[in-house]
Amino acid sequence: MVSIKEVAGKAGVAISTVSKVLNGYPNISEETRNKVNAAIKELNYIPNSIASALSSKQFGRVALILDPKRQTQAIDQIFMQYLLGALDKARELNLEVVTIFTSMIAGMTAEEITGYFLSQSISGVVLYSLSKEDRVLQHLIRGQRFACVVVDAPLVNERTTAVGIDHERAQYDVAKKTIADDKCRQVLYIAGRRDGYVTEQRLRGMKRLAEEQDLSMLVRQGNFSELAARNIALKYAKNKDVVVCASDLMAIGAMNALIEMDIFRPVCGFDGITLMGYVGKQMNTVRQDFYGISSRAIEEVKRLMDGEAGRQVIMPHSIVKMYYKDIIC
Amino acid sequence: MVSIKEVAGKAGVAISTVSKVLNGYPNISEETRNKVNAAIKELNYIPNSIASALSSKQFGRVALILDPKRQTQAIDQIFMQYLLGALDKARELNLEVVTIFTSMIAGMTAEEITGYFLSQSISGVVLYSLSKEDRVLQHLIRGQRFACVVVDAPLVNERTTAVGIDHERAQYDVAKKTIADDKCRQVLYIAGRRDGYVTEQRLRGMKRLAEEQDLSMLVRQGNFSELAARNIALKYAKNKDVVVCASDLMAIGAMNALIEMDIFRPVCGFDGITLMGYVGKQMNTVRQDFYGISSRAIEEVKRLMDGEAGRQVIMPHSIVKMYYKDIIC
DNA sequence: CTGTTAGCGCGTTCAA
DNA sequence: TTGAACGCGCTAACAG
Numbered sequence: 001m002v003s004i005k006e007v008a009g010k011a012g013v014a015i016s017t018v019s020k021v022l023n024g025y026p027n028i029s030e031e032t033r034n035k036v037n038a039a040i041k042e043l044n045y046i047p048n049s050i051a052s053a054l055s056s057k058q059f060g061r062v063a064l065i066l067d068p069k070r071q072t073q074a075i076d077q078i079f080m081q082y083l084l085g086a087l088d089k090a091r092e093l094n095l096e097v098v099t100i101f102t103s104m105i106a107g108m109t110a111e112e113i114t115g116y117f118l119s120q121s122i123s124g125v126v127l128y129s130l131s132k133e134d135r136v137l138q139h140l141i142r143g144q145r146f147a148c149v150v151v152d153a154p155l156v157n158e159r160t161t162a163v164g165i166d167h168e169r170a171q172y173d174v175a176k177k178t179i180a181d182d183k184c185r186q187v188l189y190i191a192g193r194r195d196g197y198v199t200e201q202r203l204r205g206m207k208r209l210a211e212e213q214d215l216s217m218l219v220r221q222g223n224f225s226e227l228a229a230r231n232i233a234l235k236y237a238k239n240k241d242v243v244v245c246a247s248d249l250m251a252i253g254a255m256n257a258l259i260e261m262d263i264f265r266p267v268c269g270f271d272g273i274t275l276m277g278y279v280g281k282q283m284n285t286v287r288q289d290f291y292g293i294s295s296r297a298i299e300e301v302k303r304l305m306d307g308e309a310g311r312q313v314i315m316p317h318s319i320v321k322m323y324y325k326d327i328i329c
Numbered sequence: 330m331v332s333i334k335e336v337a338g339k340a341g342v343a344i345s346t347v348s349k350v351l352n353g354y355p356n357i358s359e360e361t362r363n364k365v366n367a368a369i370k371e372l373n374y375i376p377n378s379i380a381s382a383l384s385s386k387q388f389g390r391v392a393l394i395l396d397p398k399r400q401t402q403a404i405d406q407i408f409m410q411y412l413l414g415a416l417d418k419a420r421e422l423n424l425e426v427v428t429i430f431t432s433m434i435a436g437m438t439a440e441e442i443t444g445y446f447l448s449q450s451i452s453g454v455v456l457y458s459l460s461k462e463d464r465v466l467q468h469l470i471r472g473q474r475f476a477c478v479v480v481d482a483p484l485v486n487e488r489t490t491a492v493g494i495d496h497e498r499a500q501y502d503v504a505k506k507t508i509a510d511d512k513c514r515q516v517l518y519i520a521g522r523r524d525g526y527v528t529e530q531r532l533r534g535m536k537r538l539a540e541e542q543d544l545s546m547l548v549r550q551g552n553f554s555e556l557a558a559r560n561i562a563l564k565y566a567k568n569k570d571v572v573v574c575a576s577d578l579m580a581i582g583a584m585n586a587l588i589e590m591d592i593f594r595p596v597c598g599f600d601g602i603t604l605m606g607y608v609g610k611q612m613n614t615v616r617q618d619f620y621g622i623s624s625r626a627i628e629e630v631k632r633l634m635d636g637e638a639g640r641q642v643i644m645p646h647s648i649v650k651m652y653y654k655d656i657i658c
Numbered sequence: 659c660t661g662t663t664a665g666c667g668c669g670t671t672c673a674a
Numbered sequence: 675t676t677g678a679a680c681g682c683g684c685t686a687a688c689a690g
């Protein structure tokens with residue numbers, strides 16, 4: 001393994017000079033810089049990030065915290081997009097990413113997690129699908145010891161940035177469009193899980209729409225479950241003229257129920273994932289760019305690690321008409 | 330951050346003594362060991378893995394190389410299982426895992442990748458779904474510079490272990506069962522991608538069965554694509570009395586084609602993933618424990634890093650009857 | 659502008 | 675059985 005020492009030797013300069021060139025320090029002459037760069041190229045030298053981390057103490061490793069508990073295919077797909085977006089961007093920004101599943105830190109206190117992260121030189125954290133009930137991670141965020149980015153949770157402080165689409169508005173938009181298409185008045189709204197931040201936000205958007213348009217609305221908790229949504233639709237859809245769901249998966253469940261009952265109701269979903277469920281109908285949904293959101297989350301965590309203050313970042317969304325199912329290749 | 334020095338201070342011993350306790354060296358008195366352990370617990374000390382890696386040079390970080398190029402839901406699901414299995418086991422064995430997508434090393438030569446890994450203190454590599462055409466990674470494996478574990482590829486050398494089910498036998502088993510159930514004679518076999526090792530192995534199993542049972546068989550490349558399989562089935566299934574597919578996804582495609590043609594043929598698949606495709610029929614498939622395979626891969630990479638020789642590890646599989654679709658929750 | 663020096667936290671000889 | 679001392683590869687003062 002070629003080290004900085006060899007580079008220094010070949011270039012005929014001191015080790016620290018090489019280090020300065022590497023890290024873009026200003027006070028280096030053109031000539032020296034060229035010599036060093038030549039040696040680096042010639043030896044095919046790559047700085048040892050481990051040593052760099054140890055020495056500088058400010059090398060940023062970022063922990064990605066994913067919760068694969070809720071095992072559904074849709075989630076898998078979203079997580080892969082999150083992972084891809086984060087890893088690509090991290091490589092671009094020269095950050096190292098540590099993937100952590102919540103099962104690995106289950107049962108630990110915030111202090112223990114803090115100690116663990118510190119021992120791993122982790123100084124940034126990205127949290128996906130944080131539950132409202134998760135006291136430990138909430139505490140970790142409030143501690144402000146790490147640069148935190150929360151995806152889809154409205155938490156902001158000096159060291160915490162929130163990244164995500166405007167769920168309130170998105171739910172409003174997609175429902176409005178669906179309702180307008182068919183002039184509906186009686187809404188069945190199948191909401192997500194009680195412990196999710198987005199559930200609350202989406203519900204708020206739906207309520208606003210109902211108020212504005214003077215709609216009658218029945219709200220049930222579908223817990224993001226296809227089966228639950230199916231049962232809710234079986235029970236309540238008959239007397240309604242539109243079914244608005246807080247996720248695509250639930251929309252599929254609702255659609256299947258409608259087909260089973262042999263009645264037609266417009267349905268809309270949320271997420272814009274590529275589902276495999278065959279329905280043969282079209283529906284409106286909110287499309288999110290999970291890759292882009294995660295990519296942005298990494299940018300934001302870097303920004304926090306550079307000392308800037310936390311903030312809220314709203315990512316764009318779009319309303320699209322999807323057909324189930326488009327054959328996937 | 331609490332360091333080894335503080336532990337040593339509190340325990341009233343030298344730093345090196347603490348280190349020895351930590352790493353399980355033999356020549357430490359009970360008394361000293363207890364003192365040190367007490368101090369560790371009291372201070373809530375966690376060794377700094379970065380420093381440890383730098384110092385020992387043999388600390389094993391393991392790179393997980395995933396290729397998400399082929400974006401299908403099924404693949405996402407499998408990858409998540411791979412990731413979960415690997416990360417859980419790595420935490421158990423105290424290894425650090427670095428997740429790497431092939432896009433991040435695309436265009437690099439084997440030497441460049443080697444340099445990159447060395448600079449990251451990576452000494453073990455797990456390769457998933459390696460393509461037969463991937464000269465660079467093959468070269469990396471042959472170089473034997475890293476402890477390699479390949480999942481689902483039959484590559485073994487002094488520093489390389491192969492982990493996976495016996496695809497040849499699994500394909501043989503599942504097809505045999507399917508054929509026996511319906512006494513079929515004319516087989517349409519929809520194979521995977523030409524560049525996949527498993528494609529070759531599964532085909533071999535199928536050929537063996539055809540030979541043994543004196544079946545007539547037509548083989549087409551479905552490339553693991555639902556659409557391709559659908560088209561193949563539309564074209565050839567009519568004159569056959571069974572459709573054997575090298576993946577569940579293709580089996581779904583074939584089934585849809587059969588439904589469209591309004592003919593019945595037994596179908597079997599491969600993988601045992603939880604599909605969302607609605608078919609309403611049952612079929613045999615091979616169930617693999619992706620989590621367990623990946624978990625085992627980590628164990629094997631650790632074994633290699635400990636100096637043991639590469640070998641072949643056959644993981645168990647089972648033949649199950651699946652119903653499409655079981656509603657997922 | 660460049661080189662010397664002192665660590666970062668830990669593993670590992672080698673004396674004692 | 676223990677501890678002092680050195681070094682892993684690198685960064686960051688400081689001195690020149």
